[in-house]
Amino acid sequence: MQSLTRLASLDAQALCASLDQAFLGLVWVDGMGRICHANRFFLDQAVAAANLSDCFPDISSTRWQALLAQSRSPKRHSFHAQLRLAAGGLTSFELQFQAHDSDEAPALTLLALRPMDERSERESVAQLQNQVLEAVAMGRPLPVVMDLLCRRVEALAPDVICSVLAIDEQGRLHPLAAPSLPFSYSNALEGLAIGPATGSCGTAAWRKQAVQVRDIATDPLWAEYKELALAAGLGACWSTPILLDGSRVAATFALYYREAREVAPFHRRMVEACAQLCSVALKHDEHLRQIERLAYFDGVTGLPNRSLFHDRMGQALPVAMLSGSPAALLLLDLDRFKTVNDSFGHAIGDEVLRQVAIRLQACLREADTLARFGGDEFVAWLPGCSGTQAMQVADKLLAALEPALLLPNQAPLLMSASIGISCFPEDGQDPEQLLKDADIAMYEAKRAGRNCARFFLPAMNQALDERVALEGALRLAMSTQALRLHYQPKLRLRDGAVVGAEALLRWTDPQRGPVPPDRFIPVAEECGLVNALDAWVLEAACEQLAAWREQGVSIRAVSVNVSPTRFQQDDVAAHVASLLGRHGLRPEQLTLEVTERLLLDHDPRTAGQLAKLFAMGVRLSLDDFGTGYSSLGYLKRLPVSELKLDRSFVRDLETDADDRALASAVLGIGRALGLAVVAEGVETEGQRQILIELGCEEAQGYCFGRPMPPDELLDWLAARR
Structure with missing residues (x-):
């Protein structure tokens, strides 16, 4: 190397002398890494050499050309490297340069060397941290952030190669970023299991502590993988595990060297900062993934939720339309799941949903999508599936639910489901229509007795439209007080005396005419109006009974039907007490008729x-006795005063000996338990005579009088007198 002062002209001696005496190393280097000129500071510090690589061990001619190629811009670039000292040993310097080309003379690059101190190291690391944290804050994908981190580390320390590997829950490696490693090397690490002797990174993840290998060629940790590393030009490796939550290894951060060597002190301080950056980036990525799971996946079952299902259908339907292939949508609703939640609690209910989801998923193909829509509803999208195949899948799903569920600290639980099926393109060509049709078909399966599947039929849509219209008309009738009560008299059979009347709800719609109760009451139950209807009937019946008392009418008691739903959701006892007090009625003047469904209520x-x-x-009167879930045990437990012999047992009394035997048995039960028995639907004199012979005391039916408005009932009573 020549001194700058020997090459300077006489006119520039003062300038050259000042550069020569500067407390800053200055070196002019050509494109091949040859040192052309240097100032006195550099000559005094550095070992005598003609090439940059002789002074800086990790800046080979090839590496220097790569640095120049990456730095063709007006801005100044800097990196850190270790200089071989004339006095022996190595020390760290920050190198700054600005590359340039010249058409008239060979290009020279001026390198300025500044000794590294603790402050300058902190500044370099802080700049690195700021750049990476900014990328994290901007929501860059994790591989992009890790790639930026590696490139910034390599820019600060050209003598290293940086790598970040992710560790999955099964303890396998997955490259996240390694911009300067050969692709073949990174690809060979994909899926490699961590262990006690799996190179630097796999071992660091296994031990959960940093691993430094000074010589890959001889270290036993690299025995099985050294050929791969040496072929990639790697001589040493220092790997640090990235721990999350104190103990979980999420990744490794590694520095490779091209020759066997120790880790430089500056590199250690830089890695400490990089480990923290990796931890921040990984936690941020996990939080983003958690947010995505909350947005697109069900938190109980882990299945796609409604939003993700709609997205997938939105992508699948255009493909099905272009290809002309069929598809099917299955909507599955668990039967009586509310009872599970009410009886065992929501924790058990969630476990039921998890086990059901596992069983359903096992019946489907990878191409199918199973989602939970909320509550106890699941939906499956089956691409390329015909209607016949869809029914076969539905049968598999129902069969999968047949074995009892094994729940913690509970008896085995049997579950069933109702499934509605809509087919593409026959039943609809968009997600909303297909879901609507499947929902209609699912409710048909419910009405068919549950634990079955039903296809959507256009007639179902018409029936749904009619139900919706009927619901709207019923709401209007309630708001305009268009509903009326009719009363059917109850008589004592032995002498025909009137002992009371049953209040029955009647509705005459302006467009539809008289609407029978068996048509509008189920609609009221489905849409949640039944409680309001029950309350109105009870209030109107008590008001009418009080009015009859004032008029001296010989109707001493009224019976009113109350739905099981009202007992579950309202305080019926408090309402009755209020009405009795308001109208001055005696409790025995009111009979509440309940169905046998109430016997199943354990609330x-x-x-x-x-x-x-x-x-x-x-x-309390038990209506339609003998047609449902009759149990003498329930009769003994519940405070029932009266049984009503259902009309189905009365209808064929004159011709069917079995019906006479059943009616006689019900009457015998009533006598044995001290309960009154009222026969319903008595229409002929022959039926009346048989009931008297069997010992029945009270009855109602067309044989005596139809349900009538209050005024007509008064006329009927007057005619009897």
Whole structure:
């Protein structure tokens, strides 16, 4: 190397002397890495050499050309490297340069060397941190952030190669970023299991502590992988595990060297900062993934939710339209799941949903999509599936639910489901229509007895439209007080005396005419109007009974039907007490008729209300006895005062000996338990005579009188007198 002062002209001696005496190393280097000129500071510090690589061990001619190629811009670039000292040993310097080309002379690059101190190292690391944290804050994908981190580290320390590997839950490696490593090397690491002797990174992840290998060629940790590393030009490796939550290894951050060597002190300080950056980036990525899971996946079952299902259908339907292939949508609703939640609690309910989801998923193909829509509804999209195949899948799903579910600290639980099926393109060509049709078909499966599947039929849509229109008309009738009560008299059979009347709801619509109760009551139950209807009927019946008392009419008691839903959701006992007090009625003047469905209700609230009503003196009548879930045990437990012999047993009394035997049995039960028995639907004199012979005391039916408005009932009573 020549001194700058020997080459300078006489006119520039003062300038050259000042550069020569500067406390800053200055070196002019050509494109091949040859040192052409240097100032006194550099000559005094550095070992005597003609090439840059002789002074800086990690800046080979090839590496220098790569640095120049990456730096063709007006801005100044800097990196850190270790200089071989004339006195022996190595020390770190920050190198700054600005590359340029010249058409008139060979290009020279001026390198300025500044000794590295603690402050300058902190500044370099802080700049690195700011750049990476900015990328994290801007929401860059994790591989992009890790790639930026590696490139910034390599820019600061050209003598290293940087790598970040992710570790999955099964303990396998997955390259995240390694911009300067050969692709073949990174690809060979994909899916490699960590272990006690799997190179630097796999071992660091296994031990959960940093691993430094000074010589890959001889270290036993690299015995099985050294050929791969040496072929990639790697001589040493220092790997640091990235721990999340204190103990979980999420990644490794590694520095490779091209020759066997120790880790430089500056590199250690830089890696400490990089490990923290990796931890921040990984946590941020996990949070983003958690947010995505919350947005697109069900938190209980892990299945796609409604939003993700709609997205996937939105992508699948255009493909199906172009290809002309069929598809099917299955909407599955668990039967009586509400009872599970009410009886065992939501924790058990969630476990039921998880086990059901696993069973359903096992019945489907990888191409199918199973989602949970919320509550107890699941939906499956089956691409390329015909209607016949869809029914076969539905049968598989129902069969998968047949074995009892094994729940913690609970008896085995049997579950079933109702499934509605809509087919593409026959039933619809967009997600909303297909879901609507499947929903209609699913409710048909419910009405068919549950635990079955039904296809959508156009007639179902017409029936749904009619139900919706009927619901709207019913709401209007309630708001305009267009509903009326009719009363059917109850008579004592032995002498024909009127002992009371049953209040029956009637509705005449301006467009539809008289609407029978068996048509509008189910609609009221489905749309949630039944409680309001029940309350109105009870209030109107009590008001009418009080009015008859004032008029001296000989109707001493009224019976009113109350739905099981009202007992579950309202305080019927409190409402009855209020009405009795308001109208000055005696409790025994009111009979509440309940169905046998109430016998299945284990809710203490319902039992408590029935006990309060009985204690008040209000009579309870069990309607349609013998047609549902009759149980003598329930009759003994519940405070029932009366049984109503269903009309189905009365209709064929004159011709069917079995019906006579059943009617006789019900009457015998009533006598044995001290309960009154009222026969419903008595239409002929022959039926009346047989009931008298069997010992029945009270009855109602067309044989005596139809349900009538209050005024007509008064006329009927007057005619009887």
